[in-house]
Amino acid sequence: MPFMKGRAPIRRTIEYLNAGRLVLKDKVKIFSVNYNTHGDHHSGARELVFWNLCQIQYKNPNVQVVALKNMTPSPFVRCYFEDGRDMLIDVDSRNREEIIEHLCKVVGKTKAQLDAEAHLAESKDNPANFGYGCDRHCICEIPGQVPCPGIVKLPDHLRGKFIFAPK
Amino acid sequence: MLRTTTGVLSRLTINETKTTGSAFALEFVRWRRKPRWLPVAKSKLFRVPERKQQNADEKAELMRLHNNYKLQMRSLRQYLREEVLRLNVTTTADHIVLTPEQEEAEFQRCMQENEAWNQKIAVERNERLQRELEEKAVEIRQRLEAARIREEERLERADEVVRREIELSKSFITRDKLDTAIEQALANPVDYNFSLDLKGNIYRGRNTVPGGKGTPTLGGANEIEVQQTLKASN
Known part of the structure:
Protein backbone atom coordinates (compact mmCIF):
# COMPACT_ATOMS: atom_id res chain seq x y z
CA MET A 1 0.00 0.00 0.00
CA PRO A 2 1.48 3.35 -0.97
CA PHE A 3 1.85 5.59 2.02
CA MET A 4 -0.31 8.62 1.18
CA LYS A 5 -3.03 6.80 -0.71
CA GLY A 6 -6.49 5.74 0.33
CA ARG A 7 -8.74 6.88 3.13
CA ALA A 8 -7.09 8.26 6.27
CA PRO A 9 -3.50 7.26 5.53
CA ILE A 10 -2.62 8.45 9.03
CA ARG A 11 -3.72 5.00 10.12
CA ARG A 12 -0.53 3.60 8.66
CA THR A 13 1.88 5.94 10.45
CA ILE A 14 3.96 4.46 13.22
CA GLU A 15 2.94 7.18 15.67
CA TYR A 16 -0.73 6.42 15.15
CA LEU A 17 -0.22 2.67 15.44
CA ASN A 18 1.80 3.10 18.62
CA ALA A 19 -0.85 5.36 20.11
CA GLY A 20 -3.31 2.47 20.40
CA ARG A 21 -4.31 1.87 24.01
CA LEU A 22 -5.67 -1.64 23.80
CA VAL A 23 -3.05 -4.25 24.65
CA LEU A 24 -4.85 -7.53 25.04
CA LYS A 25 -4.14 -10.01 27.78
CA ASP A 26 -1.79 -12.86 26.96
CA LYS A 27 -4.67 -15.30 27.16
CA VAL A 28 -6.59 -13.68 24.33
CA LYS A 29 -5.85 -15.45 21.08
CA ILE A 30 -8.56 -14.25 18.69
CA PHE A 31 -10.24 -10.87 18.63
CA SER A 32 -13.27 -10.65 16.33
CA VAL A 33 -15.63 -7.80 15.58
CA ASN A 34 -19.03 -8.34 13.99
CA TYR A 35 -20.69 -5.31 12.48
CA ASN A 36 -22.87 -4.12 9.62
CA THR A 37 -22.02 -1.56 7.00
CA HIS A 38 -25.36 0.17 7.53
CA GLY A 39 -27.38 1.20 10.53
CA ASP A 40 -26.96 3.82 13.22
CA HIS A 41 -26.47 1.37 16.06
CA HIS A 42 -23.52 -0.14 14.16
CA SER A 43 -21.71 3.14 13.68
CA GLY A 44 -19.52 2.73 16.78
CA ALA A 45 -18.36 -0.72 15.74
CA ARG A 46 -17.83 0.52 12.21
CA GLU A 47 -15.64 3.36 13.36
CA LEU A 48 -13.80 1.04 15.70
CA VAL A 49 -12.95 -1.20 12.77
CA PHE A 50 -11.93 1.75 10.62
CA TRP A 51 -9.85 3.64 13.16
CA ASN A 52 -8.70 1.20 15.82
CA LEU A 53 -8.39 -2.25 14.31
CA CYS A 54 -4.99 -1.39 12.83
CA GLN A 55 -3.77 -0.21 16.23
CA ILE A 56 -5.06 -3.33 17.94
CA GLN A 57 -3.34 -5.59 15.44
CA TYR A 58 -0.13 -3.59 15.69
CA LYS A 59 -0.10 -3.72 19.46
CA ASN A 60 -1.01 -7.41 19.54
CA PRO A 61 0.98 -9.10 16.78
CA ASN A 62 0.31 -12.58 18.19
CA VAL A 63 -3.46 -12.21 18.21
CA GLN A 64 -5.68 -13.01 15.25
CA VAL A 65 -7.81 -9.95 14.59
CA VAL A 66 -10.86 -10.47 12.39
CA ALA A 67 -13.67 -8.20 11.28
CA LEU A 68 -16.84 -9.87 10.06
CA LYS A 69 -19.37 -7.66 8.40
CA ASN A 70 -23.03 -7.87 7.47
CA MET A 71 -23.61 -11.12 9.32
CA THR A 72 -25.37 -9.90 12.44
CA PRO A 73 -28.38 -7.78 13.37
CA SER A 74 -26.56 -6.35 16.38
CA PRO A 75 -22.83 -5.51 16.55
CA PHE A 76 -20.57 -7.32 19.02
CA VAL A 77 -16.94 -8.04 19.82
CA ARG A 78 -15.96 -11.59 20.68
CA CYS A 79 -12.66 -12.56 22.26
CA TYR A 80 -11.52 -16.16 22.29
CA PHE A 81 -9.18 -17.22 25.07
CA GLU A 82 -6.37 -19.69 25.22
CA ASP A 83 -8.37 -22.19 27.25
CA GLY A 84 -11.27 -22.32 24.78
CA ARG A 85 -13.57 -19.94 26.60
CA ASP A 86 -14.77 -16.77 24.97
CA MET A 87 -16.17 -13.42 25.99
CA LEU A 88 -18.96 -11.73 24.12
CA ILE A 89 -19.03 -7.97 24.34
CA ASP A 90 -22.13 -6.22 23.08
CA VAL A 91 -21.34 -2.89 21.42
CA ASP A 92 -24.81 -1.92 20.24
CA SER A 93 -25.32 1.87 19.98
CA ARG A 94 -22.00 2.62 21.67
CA ASN A 95 -19.50 5.03 20.21
CA ARG A 96 -15.90 4.23 19.50
CA GLU A 97 -14.42 5.77 22.64
CA GLU A 98 -16.85 3.96 24.94
CA ILE A 99 -16.12 0.65 23.26
CA ILE A 100 -12.35 1.08 23.50
CA GLU A 101 -12.65 2.15 27.13
CA HIS A 102 -14.68 -0.92 27.98
CA LEU A 103 -12.42 -3.29 26.02
CA CYS A 104 -9.38 -1.92 27.84
CA LYS A 105 -11.11 -2.65 31.12
CA VAL A 106 -12.32 -6.10 30.24
CA VAL A 107 -9.84 -7.77 27.91
CA GLY A 108 -6.88 -5.40 28.03
CA LYS A 109 -3.93 -5.36 30.34
CA THR A 110 -4.18 -2.87 33.15
CA LYS A 111 -2.06 0.26 33.27
CA ALA A 112 -0.01 -1.05 36.17
CA GLN A 113 0.65 -4.31 34.37
CA LEU A 114 1.72 -2.51 31.20
CA ASP A 115 4.04 -0.22 33.11
CA ALA A 116 5.62 -3.10 34.96
CA GLU A 117 6.10 -5.05 31.77
CA ALA A 118 7.59 -2.07 29.98
CA HIS A 119 9.98 -1.61 32.87
CA LEU A 120 10.99 -5.26 32.86
CA ALA A 121 11.41 -5.34 29.11
CA GLU A 122 13.47 -2.19 29.21
CA SER A 123 15.79 -3.46 31.92
CA LYS A 124 16.31 -6.61 29.90
CA ASP A 125 16.90 -4.94 26.59
CA ASN A 126 18.78 -1.78 27.40
CA PRO A 127 22.56 -2.29 27.13
CA ALA A 128 23.08 0.84 29.25
CA ASN A 129 21.66 -0.90 32.31
CA PHE A 130 23.89 -2.70 34.73
CA GLY A 131 23.33 -4.91 37.70
CA TYR A 132 21.57 -8.22 38.21
CA GLY A 133 20.31 -9.85 35.01
CA CYS A 134 21.99 -7.29 32.77
CA ASP A 135 24.91 -7.38 30.42
CA ARG A 136 27.35 -6.14 33.02
CA HIS A 137 27.48 -6.43 36.72
CA CYS A 138 28.75 -2.98 37.58
CA ILE A 139 29.29 0.34 35.83
CA CYS A 140 32.96 0.11 36.79
CA GLU A 141 33.37 -2.51 34.11
CA ILE A 142 33.18 0.25 31.52
CA PRO A 143 36.52 1.80 30.67
CA GLY A 144 36.71 5.42 31.78
CA GLN A 145 34.28 5.05 34.68
CA VAL A 146 35.33 5.33 38.30
CA PRO A 147 36.45 1.91 39.53
CA CYS A 148 34.66 0.32 42.43
CA PRO A 149 36.10 1.68 45.68
CA GLY A 150 36.37 -1.84 46.99
CA ILE A 151 38.99 -2.56 44.34
CA VAL A 152 40.69 0.78 43.78
CA LYS A 153 40.70 3.51 46.35
CA LEU A 154 38.72 6.63 45.43
CA PRO A 155 40.57 9.91 45.07
CA ASP A 156 40.84 11.72 48.36
CA HIS A 157 38.52 14.57 47.43
CA LEU A 158 35.70 12.05 47.07
CA ARG A 159 36.26 10.33 50.41
CA GLY A 160 34.27 11.36 53.45
CA LYS A 161 37.28 10.79 55.61
CA PHE A 162 38.91 13.81 53.97
CA ILE A 163 35.78 15.80 53.12
CA PHE A 164 34.51 15.86 56.71
CA ALA A 165 37.87 15.91 58.41
CA PRO A 166 38.37 18.91 60.77
CA LYS A 167 40.76 21.39 59.23
CA MET B 1 62.42 -12.40 -12.29
CA PRO B 35 53.49 -16.19 -5.17
CA ARG B 36 50.03 -17.59 -5.66
CA TRP B 37 49.61 -16.25 -9.13
CA LEU B 38 52.59 -18.02 -10.66
CA PRO B 39 51.84 -21.33 -12.40
CA VAL B 40 53.22 -24.66 -11.37
CA ALA B 41 56.93 -24.84 -12.02
CA LYS B 42 57.90 -26.65 -15.15
CA SER B 43 59.93 -29.17 -13.27
CA LYS B 44 56.98 -30.04 -10.99
CA LEU B 45 54.34 -29.98 -13.68
CA PHE B 46 53.85 -33.73 -13.97
CA ARG B 47 54.78 -34.69 -10.47
CA VAL B 48 52.09 -36.69 -8.75
CA PRO B 49 52.51 -36.64 -4.96
CA GLU B 50 52.49 -40.03 -3.49
CA ARG B 51 49.52 -40.76 -1.25
CA LYS B 52 50.60 -41.67 2.20
CA GLN B 53 49.31 -44.98 3.43
CA GLN B 54 47.52 -44.66 6.74
CA ASN B 55 47.77 -47.32 9.33
CA ALA B 56 44.45 -49.15 9.57
CA ASP B 57 44.46 -49.22 13.37
CA GLU B 58 45.31 -45.58 13.58
CA LYS B 59 42.57 -44.70 11.13
CA ALA B 60 40.01 -46.66 13.10
CA GLU B 61 41.09 -44.99 16.32
CA LEU B 62 40.91 -41.53 14.79
CA MET B 63 37.49 -42.27 13.40
CA ARG B 64 36.30 -43.39 16.82
CA LEU B 65 37.59 -40.22 18.46
CA HIS B 66 36.08 -38.08 15.76
CA ASN B 67 32.72 -39.75 16.10
CA ASN B 68 32.79 -39.38 19.84
CA TYR B 69 33.62 -35.73 19.55
CA LYS B 70 30.86 -35.08 17.04
CA LEU B 71 28.29 -36.92 19.12
CA GLN B 72 29.18 -35.10 22.29
CA MET B 73 29.16 -31.70 20.65
CA ARG B 74 25.84 -32.39 19.03
CA SER B 75 24.19 -33.46 22.25
CA LEU B 76 25.67 -30.50 24.07
CA ARG B 77 24.30 -28.07 21.51
CA GLN B 78 20.93 -29.73 21.57
CA TYR B 79 20.85 -29.53 25.35
CA LEU B 80 21.73 -25.85 25.32
CA ARG B 81 19.16 -25.09 22.68
CA GLU B 82 16.45 -26.83 24.68
CA GLU B 83 17.53 -25.04 27.79
CA VAL B 84 17.21 -21.67 26.07
CA LEU B 85 13.76 -22.60 24.82
CA ARG B 86 12.71 -23.74 28.25
CA LEU B 87 13.98 -20.54 29.78
CA ASN B 88 12.14 -18.47 27.22
CA VAL B 89 8.93 -20.25 28.05
CA THR B 90 9.23 -20.12 31.80
CA THR B 91 11.04 -16.85 32.24
CA THR B 92 9.22 -13.97 33.84
CA ALA B 93 11.73 -11.40 32.73
CA ASP B 94 9.44 -9.50 30.38
CA HIS B 95 5.95 -10.18 31.66
CA ILE B 96 4.17 -10.57 34.93
CA VAL B 97 3.02 -14.06 35.78
CA LEU B 98 -0.07 -14.51 37.90
CA THR B 99 -1.00 -17.65 39.73
CA PRO B 100 -3.85 -19.65 38.20
CA GLU B 101 -6.16 -18.58 41.05
CA GLN B 102 -5.39 -14.92 40.55
CA GLU B 103 -5.87 -15.30 36.83
CA GLU B 104 -9.18 -17.03 37.31
CA ALA B 105 -10.34 -14.36 39.74
CA GLU B 106 -9.30 -11.63 37.33
CA PHE B 107 -11.11 -13.39 34.51
CA GLN B 108 -14.27 -13.74 36.58
CA ARG B 109 -14.12 -10.08 37.56
CA CYS B 110 -13.82 -9.07 33.88
CA MET B 111 -16.64 -11.43 32.98
CA GLN B 112 -18.91 -9.89 35.57
CA GLU B 113 -18.05 -6.39 34.49
CA ASN B 114 -18.77 -7.34 30.91
CA GLU B 115 -21.98 -9.02 31.97
CA ALA B 116 -23.17 -5.79 33.56
CA TRP B 117 -22.23 -3.85 30.44
CA ASN B 118 -24.08 -6.34 28.24
CA GLN B 119 -27.17 -6.18 30.45
CA LYS B 120 -27.23 -2.42 30.22
CA ILE B 121 -26.89 -2.49 26.49
CA ALA B 122 -29.55 -5.19 26.20
CA VAL B 123 -32.03 -2.98 28.04
CA GLU B 124 -31.19 -0.02 25.84
CA ARG B 125 -31.43 -2.12 22.72
CA ASN B 126 -34.83 -3.45 23.70
CA GLU B 127 -36.03 0.09 24.26
CA ARG B 128 -34.66 1.11 20.91
CA LEU B 129 -36.22 -1.85 19.15
CA GLN B 130 -39.54 -1.11 20.82
CA ARG B 131 -39.33 2.50 19.74
CA GLU B 132 -38.41 1.53 16.21
CA LEU B 133 -41.27 -0.94 16.14
CA GLU B 134 -43.71 1.78 17.11
CA GLU B 135 -42.27 4.18 14.58
CA LYS B 136 -42.53 1.51 11.95
CA ALA B 137 -46.15 0.81 12.92
CA VAL B 138 -47.00 4.49 12.68
CA GLU B 139 -45.34 4.75 9.34
CA ILE B 140 -47.13 1.69 8.01
CA ARG B 141 -50.44 3.06 9.23
CA GLN B 142 -49.74 6.37 7.54
CA ARG B 143 -48.81 4.69 4.33
CA LEU B 144 -51.90 2.49 4.42
CA GLU B 145 -54.01 5.59 4.95
CA ALA B 146 -52.30 7.37 2.08
CA ALA B 147 -52.83 4.35 -0.14
CA ARG B 148 -56.50 4.22 0.79
CA ILE B 149 -56.95 7.90 -0.05
CA ARG B 150 -55.12 7.44 -3.31
CA GLU B 151 -57.34 4.51 -4.20
CA GLU B 152 -60.48 6.47 -3.37
CA GLU B 153 -59.34 9.34 -5.54
CA ARG B 154 -58.65 6.97 -8.36
CA LEU B 155 -62.13 5.46 -8.08
CA GLU B 156 -63.59 8.94 -7.93
CA ARG B 157 -61.81 9.88 -11.12
CA ALA B 158 -62.89 6.67 -12.81
CA ASP B 159 -66.52 7.34 -11.77
CA GLU B 160 -66.24 10.82 -13.17
CA VAL B 161 -64.99 9.45 -16.47
CA VAL B 162 -67.80 6.92 -16.62
CA ARG B 163 -70.39 9.55 -15.80
CA ARG B 164 -69.05 11.85 -18.49
CA GLU B 165 -69.08 9.05 -21.03
CA ILE B 166 -72.66 8.19 -20.16
CA GLU B 167 -73.53 11.85 -20.57
CA LEU B 168 -71.85 11.94 -23.91
CA SER B 169 -73.40 8.70 -25.08
CA LYS B 170 -76.78 10.44 -25.24
CA SER B 171 -75.59 12.36 -28.29
CA PHE B 172 -74.00 9.32 -29.96
CA ILE B 173 -75.25 8.62 -33.48
CA THR B 174 -76.86 5.20 -33.39
CA ARG B 175 -78.27 3.29 -36.33
CA ASP B 176 -81.74 4.59 -35.49
CA LYS B 177 -80.64 8.18 -35.32
CA LEU B 178 -78.43 7.96 -38.40
CA ASP B 179 -80.94 9.46 -40.87
CA THR B 180 -81.85 12.31 -38.59
CA ALA B 181 -78.19 13.02 -37.99
CA ILE B 182 -77.43 13.07 -41.71
CA GLU B 183 -80.34 15.38 -42.37
CA GLN B 184 -79.26 17.65 -39.62
CA ALA B 185 -75.66 17.67 -40.89
CA LEU B 186 -76.81 18.52 -44.40
CA ALA B 187 -79.07 21.20 -43.05
CA ASN B 188 -76.27 22.83 -41.05
CA PRO B 189 -73.08 22.69 -43.07
CA VAL B 190 -69.99 23.66 -41.13
CA ASP B 191 -67.31 25.59 -42.86
CA TYR B 192 -63.85 25.25 -41.33
CA ASN B 193 -62.12 27.44 -43.87
CA PHE B 194 -60.70 30.71 -42.80
CA SER B 195 -58.23 33.28 -43.96
CA LEU B 196 -55.73 35.55 -42.30
CA ASP B 197 -54.66 39.08 -42.99
CA LEU B 198 -51.20 40.47 -42.25
CA LYS B 199 -52.28 41.56 -38.78
CA GLY B 200 -53.27 38.03 -37.88
CA ASN B 201 -57.04 38.58 -37.99
CA ILE B 202 -58.96 35.43 -38.70
CA TYR B 203 -61.81 35.46 -41.28
CA ARG B 204 -63.96 32.38 -40.71
CA GLY B 205 -65.73 30.82 -43.68
CA ARG B 206 -64.82 30.27 -47.28
CA ASN B 207 -66.61 33.25 -48.76
CA THR B 208 -66.34 35.80 -46.01
CA VAL B 209 -65.35 39.22 -47.25
CA PRO B 210 -63.96 41.99 -45.07
CA GLY B 211 -66.65 43.93 -43.40
CA GLY B 212 -69.15 41.11 -43.96
CA LYS B 213 -70.47 38.50 -41.60
CA GLY B 214 -67.72 37.00 -39.39
CA THR B 215 -65.32 39.84 -40.13
CA PRO B 216 -63.30 41.00 -37.15
CA THR B 217 -63.49 44.70 -36.51
CA LEU B 218 -60.50 46.31 -38.19
CA GLY B 219 -59.65 49.61 -36.62
CA GLY B 220 -58.31 51.47 -39.77
CA ALA B 221 -56.87 48.36 -41.38
CA ASN B 222 -55.33 48.48 -44.80
CA GLU B 223 -58.24 47.61 -47.10
CA ILE B 224 -56.11 46.87 -50.13
CA GLU B 225 -53.91 44.46 -48.30
CA VAL B 226 -56.87 42.56 -46.95
CA GLN B 227 -58.26 42.30 -50.45
CA GLN B 228 -54.98 41.02 -51.79
CA THR B 229 -54.69 38.46 -49.02
CA LEU B 230 -58.15 37.23 -49.73
CA LYS B 231 -57.41 36.92 -53.43
CA ALA B 232 -54.21 35.06 -52.72
CA SER B 233 -55.97 32.66 -50.39
CA ASN B 234 -58.74 32.05 -52.93
Missing part, protein backbone atom coordinates in the same frame (compact mmCIF):
# COMPACT_ATOMS: atom_id res chain seq x y z
CA LEU B 2 61.50 -13.35 -8.83
CA ARG B 3 64.96 -12.87 -7.45
CA THR B 4 65.24 -9.33 -8.70
CA THR B 5 62.20 -8.03 -6.80
CA THR B 6 64.50 -6.36 -4.37
CA GLY B 7 61.86 -4.04 -2.95
CA VAL B 8 59.78 -6.89 -1.63
CA LEU B 9 62.82 -8.68 -0.39
CA SER B 10 64.24 -5.70 1.42
CA ARG B 11 60.90 -4.97 3.05
CA LEU B 12 60.60 -8.54 4.16
CA THR B 13 64.04 -8.33 5.58
CA ILE B 14 63.16 -5.27 7.58
CA ASN B 15 60.03 -6.94 8.89
CA GLU B 16 62.06 -9.92 9.83
CA THR B 17 64.42 -7.66 11.68
CA LYS B 18 61.57 -6.03 13.49
CA THR B 19 59.92 -9.25 14.52
CA THR B 20 63.09 -10.85 15.75
CA GLY B 21 64.28 -7.61 17.22
CA SER B 22 67.84 -8.60 17.31
CA ALA B 23 70.66 -7.81 14.94
CA PHE B 24 72.27 -11.20 15.63
CA ALA B 25 69.22 -13.04 14.39
CA LEU B 26 69.25 -11.13 11.13
CA GLU B 27 68.52 -13.61 8.38
CA PHE B 28 68.35 -12.87 4.72
CA VAL B 29 65.48 -14.42 2.91
CA ARG B 30 66.83 -15.55 -0.39
CA TRP B 31 64.15 -18.09 -1.17
CA ARG B 32 60.59 -17.92 -0.14
CA ARG B 33 57.28 -19.29 -1.36
CA LYS B 34 56.34 -18.74 -4.90
